[in-house]
Amino acid sequence: xxxxxxxxxxxxxENERRSSQxxxxxxxxxxxxxxxxxxxxxxxxxxxxxxxxxxxxxxxxISIEMGTSRVAALTCSMRTKDDGWSSDxxxxxxxxxxxxxxxxxxxxxxxxxxxxxxxxxxxxxxxxRIRTSDLSKIYDSGKRDACVIxxxxxxxxxxxxxxxxQMLAKHFAVVGSTGVGKSTAxxxxxxxxxxxxxxxxxxxxxxxxxxxxxxxxxxxxIDTDTLDLPFWLMRLDEFAEVVFRGRKPVPEEMDILRDxxxxxxxxxxxxxxxAVRRSSDKSAVTSDSPIPYRIADLLAMIDExxxxxxxxxxxxxxxxxxxxxxxAINDPRYHFMFSSNTISDTIMETLxxxxxxxxxxxxISVFQLSGIPSEVVNSxxxxxxxxxxxxxxxxxxxLHMLVxxxxxxxxxxxxxxxxxxxxxxxxxxxxxEGRKYGIxxxxxxxxxxxxxxxxxxxxxxxxxxxxxxxxxxKIILSAxxxxxxxxxxxxxxxxxxxxxxxxxxxxxxxxxxxxRVPTAKLPKASGxxxxxxxxxxxxxxxxxxxxxxxxxxxxxxxxxxxxxDAAFPVSETPEPQETEETQNWRQELHSPSNTVEGTRxxxxxxxxxxxxxxxxxxxxxxxxxxxxxxxxxxxxxxxPPVENRPSLRESLxxxxxxxxxxxx
Numbered sequence: 001x002x003x004x005x006x007x008x009x010x011x012x013x014e015n016e017r018r019s020s021q022x023x024x025x026x027x028x029x030x031x032x033x034x035x036x037x038x039x040x041x042x043x044x045x046x047x048x049x050x051x052x053x054x055x056x057x058x059x060x061x062i063s064i065e066m067g068t069s070r071v072a073a074l075t076c077s078m079r080t081k082d083d084g085w086s087s088d089x090x091x092x093x094x095x096x097x098x099x100x101x102x103x104x105x106x107x108x109x110x111x112x113x114x115x116x117x118x119x120x121x122x123x124x125x126x127x128x129r130i131r132t133s134d135l136s137k138i139y140d141s142g143k144r145d146a147c148v149i150x151x152x153x154x155x156x157x158x159x160x161x162x163x164x165x166q167m168l169a170k171h172f173a174v175v176g177s178t179g180v181g182k183s184t185a186x187x188x189x190x191x192x193x194x195x196x197x198x199x200x201x202x203x204x205x206x207x208x209x210x211x212x213x214x215x216x217x218x219x220x221x222i223d224t225d226t227l228d229l230p231f232w233l234m235r236l237d238e239f240a241e242v243v244f245r246g247r248k249p250v251p252e253e254m255d256i257l258r259d260x261x262x263x264x265x266x267x268x269x270x271x272x273x274x275a276v277r278r279s280s281d282k283s284a285v286t287s288d289s290p291i292p293y294r295i296a297d298l299l300a301m302i303d304e305x306x307x308x309x310x311x312x313x314x315x316x317x318x319x320x321x322x323x324x325x326x327x328a329i330n331d332p333r334y335h336f337m338f339s340s341n342t343i344s345d346t347i348m349e350t351l352x353x354x355x356x357x358x359x360x361x362x363x364i365s366v367f368q369l370s371g372i373p374s375e376v377v378n379s380x381x382x383x384x385x386x387x388x389x390x391x392x393x394x395x396x397x398x399l400h401m402l403v404x405x406x407x408x409x410x411x412x413x414x415x416x417x418x419x420x421x422x423x424x425x426x427x428x429x430x431x432x433e434g435r436k437y438g439i440x441x442x443x444x445x446x447x448x449x450x451x452x453x454x455x456x457x458x459x460x461x462x463x464x465x466x467x468x469x470x471x472x473x474k475i476i477l478s479a480x481x482x483x484x485x486x487x488x489x490x491x492x493x494x495x496x497x498x499x500x501x502x503x504x505x506x507x508x509x510x511x512x513x514x515x516r517v518p519t520a521k522l523p524k525a526s527g528x529x530x531x532x533x534x535x536x537x538x539x540x541x542x543x544x545x546x547x548x549x550x551x552x553x554x555x556x557x558x559x560x561x562x563x564x565d566a567a568f569p570v571s572e573t574p575e576p577q578e579t580e581e582t583q584n585w586r587q588e589l590h591s592p593s594n595t596v597e598g599t600r601x602x603x604x605x606x607x608x609x610x611x612x613x614x615x616x617x618x619x620x621x622x623x624x625x626x627x628x629x630x631x632x633x634x635x636x637x638x639x640p641p642v643e644n645r646p647s648l649r650e651s652l653x654x655x656x657x658x659x660x661x662x663x664x
Contacts, residue, residue, distance in 0.1 A: 073097035160512035167505035176465025183523035187214035219364035224371040246375035264293035378420035385426035392439035404442035431458040461503035
């Protein structure tokens, strides 16, 4: 069969050809083998000509004429029959294709595409270039809620459409190597999702601070400067992740926290208004209950246990736990958890701000995680994912929520020994049960092989961009339907902005190119735009970098005003005796007078109370005078300096011999 042969069918409409400028001959070859899933097509070229071979390309769709229907097939491999190329004579091409479905004619005369094949190609069936109308039918989802996200790679004249409700019904994933355009594709998909479903609320866990620029008008940016995430919203495991700085918790100290945190919550509940008391009286107070409590109360209870005569074996664990808690709350990086605004009951304001309820026209919440210490990022992600699921469940379908996890392999790694178990549990709960309650999960990763396969298997729609790692390609290959495994064979060679979309949101796997996003809405890391151009290594301010490295911000210690007032009560007449002062200190710790009701915090310390600051000479402070007098008395009774002390040998020689041994 030569390329000059002309094939004409009475059922072929000439007006449906791809272009009027192309030759009327669309014949490419004939079927010589078929096994139900694949077919082999043979084609003979003209002597010394490559016109026919140029029409074949891996990844392109063709159609096989079956009379009343046409079978759509995807080219997956091609070779010559003789494993060589003759420049003077003709060459026989052998092309392997995957059978995707068929375009059939309905009773009313219209044509539709079906992924099922009612009649397989027979030997000798003619394969030809696919029509534009057939391409439109194949990639048309047939639903009114279809959204255009790009163009087909094979034909730029045909839109690439997906069904947003189907994409959000059972979660989705965007995978690809770094620099291929994942963030741009995600921003495009999220904008389409907001346009389709106005009730949708989106929470983006952004570890690189790049999505804030992608949604300048319909999102709020939450970072450590604008965040008040109270520590009492955390469960015990999540709070322990903060206290122990990502290390394995000590069982004895965990038992102490499990016992004392409920007591601290009861103390706060008894001193606050009736609203908090009524909301928590219906159930038992546990260490996981989202009820406010004060760190000062928790530390006072630890001190009380340390001061007891019994339980000496627990005192090392108590002292160690106290040091850990003080280290965490004195760290300026943890200001968003232990600030003055997190002492009172602010759960309503926190939920409304983070999860955009009601939203005020900004349904997207970009949660920037780069400013949060790395040892507690997993704990914060666990709180956000867990609370989003609880909020969707308790809302009873009135909220549609989408949680987007950038770099998801950090939170749900494939190795069960890695990562933070509560975070893995919270994300897995959304993936497995979220569909029932209207909450969806968006997974973004550049290493799908390091991602938990249980989470990836729950994503019914996958956008696979360029993947150069062989293990990553195998993971995506296992998620593709068996009938289209050749679709992923060229994942390592597709261009930037291209993707292979497959799953429930598309009718058949398609290779497409995402639409371009305006430059003003491109995702980009904050703070990395102009400084890199203006500054050089010769002009950069290294001192400012060191300051940011050390986080030398003014520490916020207003949360300790209560414990300070209790330890050093300010009065007109200071207590002259230390014993009475100690008794008053213990009474003040449990006195309700130290609780400032109706406020969001306490007054900060004065500058003279901070280390390294001198006292203000404006007025005398009796507490400081008392402390100075105590220090002077200690200095008078202190032993002489080391250089003036006698040596051990001299001191032993001066003692009587009888005092050097113990008498029975």
